[in-house]
Amino acid sequence: MSEAVIRPAAGYESTRPDLLASLDPLLRAWLPRQRWFAGKGRPVTGFSLVASTELLPSGLLHLLVRAQQPTVPAQGEAAPGPGDCYQLLLGFRRTLPPHLAPALIGHPEHGPLAGYAVYEGLHDPRVATLLLERLRTPGRSGVLRFELAPGADIPGGLAPRTLGAEQSNSSLVYGERFILKLLRRVVPGVNPDLELPLLLAREGCSRVPAPAAWCTAELDGTEPLTLGVLQPFLAGAEDGWELALRTLAKGDDFRAQAHALGRATAEVHAALASAAPTVSLGPPQREQIADAMLERLRATAQDVPMLRPYVSSLGAAFEELRELPDTDDLFAQRVHGDLHLGQCLRTADGSWNLIDFEGEPARPLAERRKPQPAVRDVAGMLRSFDYAARSHQPWAPRWAEDCRAAYCAGYAAGGGGDPYAYPALLRAFETDKAVYELLYEARHRPDWLPVPMAAIRRLADASGGPPHH
Numbered sequence: 001m002s003e004a005v006i007r008p009a010a011g012y013e014s015t016r017p018d019l020l021a022s023l024d025p026l027l028r029a030w031l032p033r034q035r036w037f038a039g040k041g042r043p044v045t046g047f048s049l050v051a052s053t054e055l056l057p058s059g060l061l062h063l064l065v066r067a068q069q070p071t072v073p074a075q076g077e078a079a080p081g082p083g084d085c086y087q088l089l090l091g092f093r094r095t096l097p098p099h100l101a102p103a104l105i106g107h108p109e110h111g112p113l114a115g116y117a118v119y120e121g122l123h124d125p126r127v128a129t130l131l132l133e134r135l136r137t138p139g140r141s142g143v144l145r146f147e148l149a150p151g152a153d154i155p156g157g158l159a160p161r162t163l164g165a166e167q168s169n170s171s172l173v174y175g176e177r178f179i180l181k182l183l184r185r186v187v188p189g190v191n192p193d194l195e196l197p198l199l200l201a202r203e204g205c206s207r208v209p210a211p212a213a214w215c216t217a218e219l220d221g222t223e224p225l226t227l228g229v230l231q232p233f234l235a236g237a238e239d240g241w242e243l244a245l246r247t248l249a250k251g252d253d254f255r256a257q258a259h260a261l262g263r264a265t266a267e268v269h270a271a272l273a274s275a276a277p278t279v280s281l282g283p284p285q286r287e288q289i290a291d292a293m294l295e296r297l298r299a300t301a302q303d304v305p306m307l308r309p310y311v312s313s314l315g316a317a318f319e320e321l322r323e324l325p326d327t328d329d330l331f332a333q334r335v336h337g338d339l340h341l342g343q344c345l346r347t348a349d350g351s352w353n354l355i356d357f358e359g360e361p362a363r364p365l366a367e368r369r370k371p372q373p374a375v376r377d378v379a380g381m382l383r384s385f386d387y388a389a390r391s392h393q394p395w396a397p398r399w400a401e402d403c404r405a406a407y408c409a410g411y412a413a414g415g416g417g418d419p420y421a422y423p424a425l426l427r428a429f430e431t432d433k434a435v436y437e438l439l440y441e442a443r444h445r446p447d448w449l450p451v452p453m454a455a456i457r458r459l460a461d462a463s464g465g466p467p468h469h
């Protein structure tokens with residue numbers, strides 16, 4: 001499934017070609033180095049401008065640009081694709097103060113920004129403050145629309161700081177009270193990281209911070225694109241990944257935490273099932289899921305050769321989905337879509353919150369917004385316990401098994417049902433997740449490849465069959 005193509009906002013390509021031409025060499029060098037750049041491994045051959053908005057007086061140039069990159073189909077010649085669209089927030093100043101030197105992108109040699117230093121605007125408190133001010137006062141600026149949740153109370157003058165985490169997107173924290181997540185690769189349609197927390201808030205679910213304000217872009221001929229979401233910042237919260245690693249390092253038990261996390265997941269699933277439509281998981285839907293998983297397995301094996309010997313054994317796990325019994329227990333609903341320990345925040349009072357409902361960033365939006373069996377999220381968490389146990393020296397398989405069991409027990413105790421009720425379903429989703437992780441690690445963190453690879457071997461063995469060389 002491919003994304004809808006974003007067309008330039010009326011007038012931009014014809015009236016501002018000089019702007020992009022002057023930024024082109026700077027962006028070619030800078031963009032591929034960003035952690036959030038999704039097109040790693042393929043050269044950027046050019047840019048086209050989708051929209052530009054100047055937010056004054058602080059010197060913020062808000063750009064939506066398409067990065068052209070040749071796509072190489074499985075077999076065949078490289079072909080020019082439409083290119084992913086990125087949100088850039090550029091600062092520009094005649095003289096860059098020393099504290100902004102690390103944010104410098106470059107000095108355009110010609111065009112409207114000649115004579116200015118162009119830099120990553122989010123690092124500039126002046127720019128970050130302007131963004132919050134815009135969010136506090138709903139309305140439009142160019143193609144940008146700022147909206148406020150009913151009853152939201154966002155004070156002015158909150159001091160901004162960048163989050164500094166290695167992220168798929170970029171976040172700013174304001175006065176330790178709010179966090180603004182700015183999406184980087186943007187596509188037409190509401191992002192589930194806005195859509196689902198809004199639905200959950202209306203449902204009265206307190207496990208997910210409720211959006212307070214958000215920003216979208218309205219372009220001709222496409223659905224609005226979600227650009228950013230402001231939500232309460234859970235100050236002092238620790239994420240499940242850090243907590244799990246700390247617990248492992250101290251030799252402590254994580255079962256009670258895993259149980260509580262299972263409960264929290266079940267609560268969020270129940271709220272999502274009530275807030276958004278569910279669909280039955282009949283034979284046609286299961287066929288579709290199995291086909292999509294097989295397709296992803298084959299595509300990943302093309303990119304990551306070490307997966308190839310395991311393709312037929314892992315494929316057997318997906319084929320089993322076609323044999324599941326016809327029962328009312330099996331249904332699909334909106335889910336988190338990329339649940340792992342890093343997406344769970346434990347607040348100072350010890351309760352678990354879930355964040356980042358965007359789904360797997362590389363998947364097309366329409367696919368991420370489709371109802372899925374809830375066990376998909378459970379499988380993501382089970383993989384995460386395995387990741388934590390393998391990050392520890394020595395490897396702690398028993399710790400992972402205990403956490404997996406406690407998490408599933410907590411999920412059942414929270415009303416989510418027994419995740420092992422249909423072992424073939426859980427195995428298929430765990431396998432699919434491990435395949436996703438293999439591709440993710442190959443692209444972003446090759447040193448981590450042994451972690452999903454160990455799961456691939458285990459799951460291939462469980463599907464009955466030695467690897468085919």
Ligand SMILES: Nc1ncnc2c1ncn2[C@@H]1O[C@H](COP(=O)(O)OP(=O)(O)O)[C@@H](O)[C@H]1O
Nearest residue numbers: 165167168169170179209232233234342355356
């Ligand atoms: N509401 C929040 N309160 C406290 N910290 C948060 C909140 N939302 C996000 N964070 C922090 O920001 C990080 C990145 O957020 P996330 O939504 O996962 O972004 P990304 O999609 O870029 O990974 C999280 O790992 C967490 O540490």
Ligand SMILES: O=P(O)(O)O[C@H]1O[C@H](CO)[C@@H](O[C@H]2O[C@H](CO)[C@@H](O)[C@H](O)[C@H]2O)[C@H](O)[C@H]1O
Nearest residue numbers: 167168338340341342360361383384387437440
């Ligand atoms: O950036 P996101 O949080 O949306 O998720 C992506 O990055 C994650 C890593 O930061 C990645 O998660 C994988 O590694 C985690 C440990 O760092 C582990 O807990 C997860 O189980 C594992 O999947 C995630 O898959 C990716 O989408």
